[in-house]
Amino acid sequence: MTQRPLHILFIGSVIPDTPEYRTAAFSRAGNLAQQGLLAGLDGAGADITVLAFQPVPAFPRSPRWWVSGQRLPGPGRREQRLVAFINVPYLKQVSLACALLIQCWRQIQRGVPQVLMSYNVNTFTSAPLLLLSRLLRLPYVPVVYDVDVPGATVPDGPLQRLEYRWAARVLPLLPAAITGTALIGRELMPGRPTLVVEGGLGPAQQAYAPAPRTSGTTFDVVFAGALETYNGVDVLLDAMTWLPTHVRLHVAGQGGLRAAVEAAAASDDRVVYHGLLDMDGLRGLYARGDLLVNHRSDERLDSRYVFPSKLIEYLASGLPVVSTRFRSLPEEYLPFLEVLSDESPRALAAGIERVMAALPAARMKARQAQEFVRTHKSWAFQGRRILSFLETVVL
Incomplete structure (x- = not known):
């Protein structure tokens, strides 16, 4: 055990489960998983900083072309901020990656974390953390609950194929992961240490x-x-x-x-x-x-x-x-x-x-x-x- 609380910088899409934040892109299952994960780590003694984005359908499916950032109160020892982004297809992913990179860097200036984590390995969340991991020599250990297979769990579109190829290339490069199924570790991270946590109960x-x-x-x-x-x-x-x-x-x-x-x-x-x-x-x-x-x-x-x-x-x-x-x-x-x-x-x-x-x-x-x-x-x-x-x- 470490002598001081483990300091974790976590990127996800966790939001309050209230009407003002629920949209067609909101997943209660994914939100509960992140809330439970963070509460469990907090209760175990970790020191967690959370950077998150609000799940919103991209314009024009949603009338919002801009999603504002804000600071949210976090229970326990947690500090949480929602980042702002441009809610237009493709620009959305780029602006999210930039916003998360900037906010991660600002948080690191306040205190270098010992572990970088994300909920899944989407391009716009994992790319900033992978860069920071290499620059600062920090372990990046994602929680991988969804690896969407194009044509199965998601449509077979160019963005979905990009995300799947990205996950398949990034996961073997990481030192470890928490996975939702054993097959994620065996097939996408062979030889890397993984911990299967298929979910939890809050x-x-x-x-x-x-x-x-x-x-x-x-x-x-x-x-x-x-x-x-x-x-x-x-x-x-x-x-x-x-x-x-x-x-x-x-x-x-x-x-x-x-x-x-x-x-x-x-x-x-x-x-x-x-x-x-x-x-x-x-x-x-x-x-x-x-x-x-x-x-x-x-x-x-x-x-x-x-x-x-x-x-x-x-x-x-x-x-x-x-x-x-x-x-x-x-x-x-x-x-x-x-x-x-x-x-x-x-x-x-x-x-x-x-x-x-x-x-x-x-x-x-x-x-x-x-x-x-x-x-x-x-x-x-x-x-x-x-x-x-x-x-x-x-x-």
């Missing part, structure tokens, strides 16, 4: 745990997340045709399949669409649920480099969870899930019916899952693991 997510339900005239299935094909939202809707009439499907979130969900809710009173919910809304939705569905697709998404952090939140709820067995799913999760045989609507319906038929046993498994994630996946626990890993890199 205090707000632990508060999602509902009181146990003892009776009800309906069996309520819940999905909360991005309304996209890779999350099997269309499969969920199709599975309803195989399920008994007392089963209800509750869907919350936003995304490309929102119109399909709204149409299903309009034509079938067993389907309920709740829109994009805040923390209190999610807590209420989970409280009325009997079962949660995590249908991350391996057939429609190259999921090697993606772990659905929502799964940790699901397990923390204390409700039974039905899930696909996607490639990035660690073996340690399997005992706590009702794993589907395949990704078809019929297999999903069969998985839900198995839980319904053995509900006491499923609820006992759910309580064991809740204890597992609270003990081994809390951000307090993960923060201590990450800090110990960073100290080995520094030393």
Whole structure:
């Protein structure tokens, strides 16, 4: 252990989860991951300075061509600033890289950090840190949760291909990384030390745990997340045709399949669409649920480099969870899930019916899952693991 708190300079996109900061580019999963990571490191004793940018769709998808910077209050020992940038395609990335480089340099003048970190390795965040790392001989250790594969997790456009090639070239040059899946380390950073931290559980997510339900005239299935094909939202809707009439499907979130969900809710009173919910809304939705569905697709998404952090939140709820067995799913999760045989609507319906038929046993498994994630996946626990890993890199 070092004699003084480890000083970390962190670049990310973490913002307050309040209406004034939420845009179409806002990802609650990514924001929660960064908030939890920073809180865990802070609680473990690190000294953290945060430079961040607000996720905003580029002009003209957003009417804002300029996004102002500001200073934000940080909990614990954290200091946080949002940088300003030009919100026009391509100029956006260049202006962000310049702004982050300038602000990083100003922070370094106030006190040289021992570790440079970023959330993912986008060109505009990792390029400034890579330059500073080389100039000042400081270790740069990113947290890599998203390596988007063009044509799979993102469109196959020139900017997306550039970002993927950049990540593939930069990661092998770095001394170490915290990764969201084991395959990121094995395939993109062979021979480099990595620590797999697929996500974590924050205090707000632990508060999602509902009181146990003892009776009800309906069996309520819940999905909360991005309304996209890779999350099997269309499969969920199709599975309803195989399920008994007392089963209800509750869907919350936003995304490309929102119109399909709204149409299903309009034509079938067993389907309920709740829109994009805040923390209190999610807590209420989970409280009325009997079962949660995590249908991350391996057939429609190259999921090697993606772990659905929502799964940790699901397990923390204390409700039974039905899930696909996607490639990035660690073996340690399997005992706590009702794993589907395949990704078809019929297999999903069969998985839900198995839980319904053995509900006491499923609820006992759910309580064991809740204890597992609270003990081994809390951000307090993960923060201590990450800090110990960073100290080995520094030393």
